[in-house]
Amino acid sequence: MGRSGRVTLSDVAKASGVSRATVSFVLNDDPRQTISVATRERVLEAAQDLGYVVHGIARALREGSSRVVVLNVDWGMEGNFSRSYVRGLDEELAEHDHLLLVRHGHAIPEATQKVLDTITPRAVLRLGEVYMQGHEPIEEDWESGFAANAALQIGHLAERGHTRIAMTLPDYDFPLTETRLAFAQEAARRLGLPLLERFVVPRPREAGAAAVEAFLTAHKDVTALAAFDDDIALRSLVALRDLGHRVPEDVAVIGFDEAEYGSLATPALTTIHIDAEILGRIAARNALGIDSGGLAPVAGRVVVRASV
Template structure:
């Protein structure tokens, strides 16, 4: 082995009894070289036995980029959507002999540049970037995109007779907050509902209850809370229970981007389930420059439980 302990091309060459150049031709499947099947099999067997792994940086220099795709996921974009997106992206990249590197949280430009300089990624993606940059939804977005998922939540409440709805919000902004609010408000407008009210449900339990009490006292006409996500929905459920209010008889609550926790509460949380695996696969194919074929987004769906 090499001095670093990493198996090198020279180690494979020595074990298979051929030159280092021949090993390189075989492992890179160089079509310009004529190498016998017997030699190829011997080299591949030696590489497998030794556990040889190609040097990523060296290969990046040869190919112009590595076989790594970087995905940046901002804080707050967490839940079934991000997990399923990452799963689809990872699996699709693997099928095309690429690997995925996921970076969570806010990244300063200097740190990002170090990553790019080190691994020379094939592509760098950011989850939800188009909407963060103010992408205006088209009809496709309203059929099976982010706008459609936001619409599912508001429409479900409206179909159950709720005309005065409030958005229960987190106590700090997330990258997709404005886009999400815009889609929900546009949905209410399309349904002919009054403008959505909005208020913040803060993290401390006592503060959350106080915020809900103050809001409902100021807006007694509100009969349903559409939560920004399941976490805010659970805060709202706890606050309503602490205030002695019944869910859904007094106030209905619906979550968004289903987590497993909503099924464990009393009453169990109605929410919106979003499967973004196919979106991850589409993103992978776009990054690699291959056709997306028949892949198409799957609209969000309601998980009906007892809170609405």
């Protein structure tokens, strides 16, 4: 139409031949107002032709919150799981005319409050929060939830004859470390295996090799390492190679939450792939108060390569 600048309600009102108030009633789908079908269609057509966009701040003031959902992702939780979760959350929110804002790093209460004060989000979520709060897994969690994925890792080693297994852990404070370890221990118990050993594989490379050497010297019966994630698994692989151990002949290694670069290692890393897109979509619907019926978590799967 040759005009510049933001299109306003007045522009839409003028183009559709109705009052500004009527345009507002139509565009906000106000249930308290009765607008004829013809008038409604005329307003919507004019708005579309002009390229009118609802002003988010004004709508937030009317609705009491913005159409923004905030997701906090703690450091160390960036992986395939979080990427697929964010993808599902973002797409589901978009389908319901909402936006996603992702914040990486520790969710400091003061910083979170600033976000609340600034944009008045519809909801504030934290990836994995239910498990950070000490959630005890129900039987469904052992079928397709976080616990099931932890069990899949231990179960794959058990199927290949490994009974003495250790879990290798990160050298940084991670909010889900103890939860992951607890699920893995319970999986071992259910399989009739001894309690899992545990130790940290630190950075840099030399420190990681020293930690692996010290552990294996003290635990000569351990034949497999179940890593906290693929990053720790690859550190373990490098350490074993530096120490002259053969993988998987001497010690098997399995990762968790598949990272693409695991396939480039020598030997290529066996790992657990987790698709959390459905979980993100369920979280979006829960945040918006929409029934999530028909959506169910997808079980993880073992990506079989050469390290086990």
